[in-house]
Amino acid sequence: MPINFFKHLADQNGDHILRIAPPEHLKEVVEGFYVCKAGYPEERELFFNDGYPVIALMQNKDENFSVNIDGHTKYVGNAWVCGGVLRNIYCEFERRFEDCLVIRFNAVTFFKLFDINEDSFQNRQVFDFTEIAGYGIEKFKEAYYSCTALEDRVKVIVDFLSGKMTVYSYPKLLIDIQNYIEREGILTVKDILDGYSVRLNYKWLERNFKKHLGISPQSYLLMRRFLNAYLDLDALTSKDLLEIAIDNGYYDDNHLIKDFRRFSGVTPKTYFNVPARVFNKAIDTVAL
Known part of the structure; x- marks a missing residue:
């Protein structure tokens, strides 16, 4: 995430960020849903992670997010994943980073939810969500971007994640x-x-x-x-x-x-x- 995202976490529901609590059955998996209400005017900002993997969904379907990794630009689309230890990675804004919806996961359950290895972030820290989303991702994105109301978009996410819930220890x-x-x-x-x-x-x-x-x-x-x-x-x-x-x-x-x-x-x-x-x-x- 843009590193300035984290200074707004302590001021949830303030002017810069809105937190939505997950439903009870997702609380072991999702720490919270966040809407970035303030855009970042800088064209380039340090990207960072605080130990909680995130999936971010851009406001509009046609927004393609990009990051600069050691001087090389990588496009990660309108839905992307961020986690692990990020070093010398910067996000490059084509538009204001505003109304992006961020799903902040508990790392303990994140890997099991998407059936991926725990070392998935070792060699790639920011990548397109479609790489791990599995079956139904296109239908999910179509449903998500067909909604305009925030509560409807959150419901689409909850339904998608609920379908992936399994029993594990x-x-x-x-x-x-x-x-x-x-x-x-x-x-x-x-x-x-x-x-x-x-x-x-x-x-x-x-x-x-x-x-x-x-x-x-x-x-x-x-x-x-x-x-x-x-x-x-x-x-x-x-x-x-x-x-x-x-x-x-x-x-x-x-x-x-x-x-x-x-x-x-x-x-x-x-x-x-x-x-x-x-x-x-x-x-x-x-x-x-």
């Missing part, structure tokens, strides 16, 4: 751990292992993260840490870079700069130093 504790990470913010693997009254060990945690989420617990926590630091930088507070780094669990500002380059391909100063932005000490003091 997974450790319920994983969803609890994901919620714990999101709630607490800055954590290490040791914090997770020590934070539960039930007995957890590292091998169990790593094995089940990779099996059911398709990612190691370390990579999951790295994504969450970077996202929190990015949102602090974007907020243009009075903090300097070192303060932001320490507040988000980095050893120092150089550690944050290296992580920023790893995920975006550039330093924080280069990324934020674009026309029509207002900067303060937090950005101006970032080293090249």
Whole structure:
């Protein structure tokens, strides 16, 4: 998703995003339906994922979304999937990214729902939904885009996902751990292992993260840490870079700069130093 999507998640039902709760029978699969109510005027924005796979449906049938991966443009159509660890991937807007409907899934159940391997996001992080949707996708898209009312579109999605529901087992504790990470913010693997009254060990945690989420617990926590630091930088507070780094669990500002380059391909100063932005000490003091 465009990285600025995540700063609106905390302000659900505000001016920028609308959340619709899933029906009871889908709550183990779908975290929520979201409508992006504010367009992003930038022609290019960093793409990111916070550990929850998403399927996004563009507002109009003829909208073809594209992403730039390491300098190469890839078109993913009007319905696309995003997940895993995204590095140096940017979305390219042909139109305002507005009224896009995003389905945010619980990773633990996402892979089972679409009958795909848990490592599906290892080599491709953004791709056309038709690649995993299976039988009935064309009928689904036809029904979806024939509707104009939001409630009708959500019903089409619910019916489609409900038809894919199967009985399968997974450790319920994983969803609890994901919620714990999101709630607490800055954590290490040791914090997770020590934070539960039930007995957890590292091998169990790593094995089940990779099996059911398709990612190691370390990579999951790295994504969450970077996202929190990015949102602090974007907020243009009075903090300097070192303060932001320490507040988000980095050893120092150089550690944050290296992580920023790893995920975006550039330093924080280069990324934020674009026309029509207002900067303060937090950005101006970032080293090249």
